[in-house]
Amino acid sequence: ARTNRLPYPPGPPSPSLILGHYGKLPTRKPWLDYMEMGKTYGELIYFRSLRDNVLVINSAQATNEIMEKQARITSDRPFGSKLDKFTRWDTNIGLAVYSDRWRRARRTFHQNFRSEAVAKYQPIQIEKVHKFLRSLLELSKSSGSHEQSGDELMNNISTLSQGIMMKSIYGIEVQSAAKEAIPQAARETADHMDQAFLPGGTAYRSIPFAHLWAWLVPSGWSEFARVQKCARETLNTLREVPFDEAMKNWKLGDHSSLVGELMMQHNTKARPAKEVESVKNMASTAVTAASDTTVSATATFFLALSLYPEVQSKAQEELDRVLGPGRIPSFKDRKDLPYVEAVYREVMRWHPALPIAFPHKSTEDMIYKGYFIPKGTILHANVWAITHDPDQYTDPDKFIPERYLNKDGSFNKMYMNISTIDAFGYGRRVCVGRYVADAILWLTMASVLTTIRVERVGGDKSDVLDIERHYSDSALW
Numbered sequence: 001a002r003t004n005r006l007p008y009p010p011g012p013p014s015p016s017l018i019l020g021h022y023g024k025l026p027t028r029k030p031w032l033d034y035m036e037m038g039k040t041y042g043e044l045i046y047f048r049s050l051r052d053n054v055l056v057i058n059s060a061q062a063t064n065e066i067m068e069k070q071a072r073i074t075s076d077r078p079f080g081s082k083l084d085k086f087t088r089w090d091t092n093i094g095l096a097v098y099s100d101r102w103r104r105a106r107r108t109f110h111q112n113f114r115s116e117a118v119a120k121y122q123p124i125q126i127e128k129v130h131k132f133l134r135s136l137l138e139l140s141k142s143s144g145s146h147e148q149s150g151d152e153l154m155n156n157i158s159t160l161s162q163g164i165m166m167k168s169i170y171g172i173e174v175q176s177a178a179k180e181a182i183p184q185a186a187r188e189t190a191d192h193m194d195q196a197f198l199p200g201g202t203a204y205r206s207i208p209f210a211h212l213w214a215w216l217v218p219s220g221w222s223e224f225a226r227v228q229k230c231a232r233e234t235l236n237t238l239r240e241v242p243f244d245e246a247m248k249n250w251k252l253g254d255h256s257s258l259v260g261e262l263m264m265q266h267n268t269k270a271r272p273a274k275e276v277e278s279v280k281n282m283a284s285t286a287v288t289a290a291s292d293t294t295v296s297a298t299a300t301f302f303l304a305l306s307l308y309p310e311v312q313s314k315a316q317e318e319l320d321r322v323l324g325p326g327r328i329p330s331f332k333d334r335k336d337l338p339y340v341e342a343v344y345r346e347v348m349r350w351h352p353a354l355p356i357a358f359p360h361k362s363t364e365d366m367i368y369k370g371y372f373i374p375k376g377t378i379l380h381a382n383v384w385a386i387t388h389d390p391d392q393y394t395d396p397d398k399f400i401p402e403r404y405l406n407k408d409g410s411f412n413k414m415y416m417n418i419s420t421i422d423a424f425g426y427g428r429r430v431c432v433g434r435y436v437a438d439a440i441l442w443l444t445m446a447s448v449l450t451t452i453r454v455e456r457v458g459g460d461k462s463d464v465l466d467i468e469r470h471y472s473d474s475a476l477w
């Protein structure tokens with residue numbers, strides 16, 4: 001029941017009284033459509049898909065007002081259905097509903113991935129980044145076609161990103177992400193979730209009995225049932241197999257895994273099943289979250305270097321000057337490399353890994369600028385629209401690291417705080433792995449720039465104008 005007569009935010013007229021916009025919403029790079037629709041409707045675009053009320057937020061100011069300042073009531077997620085329990089998505093901390101269970105899980109995650117804690121992963125990060133550099137050198141000598149080299153580069157990037165997380169969390173080595181079962185399971189789990197992150201993408205999940213359909217109907221009879229069963233099996237593999245291996249290795253004397261460390265912090269015999277579950281949830285969430293995002297950002301970095309050689313030269317001049325000959329950068333050099341820092345920030349802005357982030361959900365009615373936003377509305381911050389707002393960023397489609405620098409070349413303090421990186425999301429659900437992602441990405445970029453010259457082979461200048469052709473259409477790169 002409405003307690004006021006305020007209007008809902010503006011949005012496109014509903015094509016169907018019953019379905020609303022269900023089945024009619026853009027699904028290919030929809031952040032671009034919503035940004036375009038903003039010219040008609042403004043910073044808020046509101047519509048209904050089945051029973052879900054959906055709000056896409058196109059501006060930094062509205063995102064700040066709604067997701068940061070009102071975080072108390074905008075931090076739920078739309079993944080609390082019985083189907084989410086069936087697929088085990090409820091075990092992923094990123095999808096968990098706003099509850100004491102999520103709070104506990106987030107606290108444990110935060111304790112292990114907060115800025116002061118991430119230094120313990122640095123030796124693994126350094127080892128893996130150096131291995132990555134060697135793989136690039138080998139790749140540059142290989143005689144494969146451009147396409148094969150492109151695929152191999154992507155595999156090397158995935159091996160780097162997933163290798164760091166698998167080693168840090170489970171103590172397990174990844175030699176080739178494309179060929180090994182667990183990195184593949186992490187990637188497939190992220191892929192299964194992909195469409196559900198888009199506006200309207202969760203509407204079918206709360207259809208009554210959807211979970212029963214997924215459970216009871218044989219895979220051969222229904223594509224829907226097959227996909228849901230496959231999502232469940234993949235996530236189960238991801239939660240159980242590397243955990244068991246890490247615990248086995250721990251017993252054999254390999255004490256390098258975070259999961260082993262967490263399990264041993266308590267008396268395992270007395271450890272209640274609930275706590276074991278929460279360690280499994282944290283570990284599988286972390287490898288899923290990293291399977292895609294850091295890979296996307298690293299690939300974007302290579303794309304930017306190949307399209308903007310002058311940026312690469314400037315960064316390399318800075319590295320040569322600061323490091324001197326024969327030295328590879330380490331974390332302590334970071335503060336002395338403002339241009340490299342600016343390159344990293346521009347990668348995160350130019351093509352954010354999750355252009356429409358993850359959906360939030362409101363838990364109370366809310367009023368914003370005279371509009372009524374009912375409780376239960378699914379909220380999507382359009383990160384792309386925010387990071388490509390021409391009022392905030394001149395020539396937003398161009399890769400210009402200088403936008404983060406002062407006139408004297410020093411880094412603009414305004415951007416120093418990690419919370420100014422929109423790509424990591426907002427409010428109480430802001431990326432809890434951001435400090436570790438930030439360290440991995442910076443070290444990778446600085447190390448590649450120090451040792452390698454990236455050049456475009458094949459393709460033409462039109463690539464500069466249409467970077468989108470290099471990316472997937474869905475929520476994850």
Ligand code: HEM
Nearest residue numbers: 094286289290293294353357358424425426429431433437
């Ligand atoms: C380029 C790298 C990354 C980007 C751009 C990124 C971005 C994001 C975004 C946009 C969200 C949703 C925020 C929101 O709802 O407003 C998120 C959530 C999350 N990220 Fe990341 N992420 C990255 C890397 C990582 C890594 C390496 C980890 C694990 C160590 C991680 C763990 C998580 C988790 C657990 C959540 C869910 C937080 C919650 O719901 O409470 N992320 N990330």
